[in-house]
Amino acid sequence: MLNWSKIDTVLLDMDGTLLDLHFDNYFWLTVIPEQYALKHGLSLEQAKTDIFQRYQKVSGQISWYCLDYWQQQLDLPIMALKRDIQHLIKIREDVPPFLTELRKTGKELILLTNAHPDCVMLKFELTAIDNYLDGVISTHQYGVSKEHQPLWQQVQQEWQFDKTRTLFVDDSPAVLDAAKEFGIGHILAVANPDSRQPHKQFDGYLSTTDFRDFMPLK
Secondary structure, three states, X not given: OOOHHHOOEEEEOOEOOOEOOHHHHHHHHHHHHHHHHHHHOOOHHHHHHHHHHHHHHHOOOHHHHOHHHHHHHHOOOHHHHHHHOHHHOOEOOOHHHHHHHXXXXXXXXXXXXXXXXXXXXXXXXXXOHHHHOOXXXXXXXXXXXXXXXXXXXXXXXXXXXXXXXXXXXXXOHXXXXXXXXXXXXXXXXXXXXXXXXXXXXXXXOEEEOOHHHHOOOO
């Protein structure tokens, strides 16, 4: 369990942590290949092969999370396509009670996401999760993603949190590893980021499928 008496700041990922990752997985793995195939006169399999190679090439880099990059690469209206399926954007049901309780106990709640600012604003518009937060950080502000140490160094310098008294919550093993390397004192992995997919296994990290199991005692 988490020792909340030793935690002042909570850094929270967005997609797969506060929000169901199904929207993003469906968008990038289904909608984009289908639209790319139509746009460029390819079979769906040809489109998937091309696109997934492009994904792999920039995986973990800020470009992977950049909507402008993908609009240029694929010649597709990325934000318009996201809005076409925006009904799939859902806040996890365990998130509102968890964040409400954290606020009551005086924790500083900061969103730390690799998502592009335009996508962050769309999701705020539809879920109002920003109402729970004390701060919002998109890594695009720094030009480097959470997988890399320079991001952590810049964020800590600007926000001045005590990393030994900070909890970081995320669903990406690579990002969790980067947080651990930086020296974040408390780490929690989300084992069910996509409600339509099997639970993930994490080695070496405390993990959860329901934040309500980790709410601080009143």
